[in-house]
Amino acid sequence: MRRLRRRRALEWLAALIVGGACGSAAAGWQLLERTRAEAAREAMEEQLARLDAPLTLARKLAREADERRAARAEAQQRARPLVHVFALIEALSRARTEGVVLEQLAQRAEETELQASAADEAAAAAWLARLHALPGIAAVNVRELKRAQEGGLARERAGRGAPIRVAVRLAWKGAAANAAGATRGVSAKGEK
Numbered sequence: 001m002r003r004l005r006r007r008r009a010l011e012w013l014a015a016l017i018v019g020g021a022c023g024s025a026a027a028g029w030q031l032l033e034r035t036r037a038e039a040a041r042e043a044m045e046e047q048l049a050r051l052d053a054p055l056t057l058a059r060k061l062a063r064e065a066d067e068r069r070a071a072r073a074e075a076q077q078r079a080r081p082l083v084h085v086f087a088l089i090e091a092l093s094r095a096r097t098e099g100v101v102l103e104q105l106a107q108r109a110e111e112t113e114l115q116a117s118a119a120d121e122a123a124a125a126a127w128l129a130r131l132h133a134l135p136g137i138a139a140v141n142v143r144e145l146k147r148a149q150e151g152g153l154a155r156e157r158a159g160r161g162a163p164i165r166v167a168v169r170l171a172w173k174g175a176a177a178n179a180a181g182a183t184r185g186v187s188a189k190g191e192k
Helices: 002-094 121-133 152-158 175-191
Strands: 100-108 111-118 137-147 164-172
Touching (some): 002 100, 002 111, 100 121, 111 121, 121 137, 121 164
Antiparallel strands (some): 111 164, 137 164
16 A cells, blocks of 8 residues: 555656646746747837838828828919919900900909990990800800990090990809819818
């Protein structure tokens, strides 16, 4: 019986020693792997620290490029009415109508207002027809078309009737879409 107990005690002791050795080996391996992982993490952090300044600069440059792009788009949007005016002035200078004198030109947002005086009805009608034919014009709205009031003596001396006053509002093609887009852009900026 004693022999059997000693044998069992020795087996238990041997099992304990073998188990401890295996556990120690596993723990040692995990410690080694953790040390390697920690060294790799520190090396990665050092690389990232070296790349932080260039990455920050790259982000700043990308942000500035986006801001320039947005500013350019806004400038083009705001310049569109001036482009319309310059095109209108050029077209009016090429398509002169005899007997019509342009007195005033006003640009408001996406519409242009013109005031002119015409020698007679035929000159006024020809001028309005030329305005309709201008490129980029969506609509020509006549706001006023009447004879100017002059004294009777001046009319008799001239030998003809008083000039005709013509007030016209020009609507440009795409003006409604541009105004809606500008409104959306303003509301989007407000939401930011």
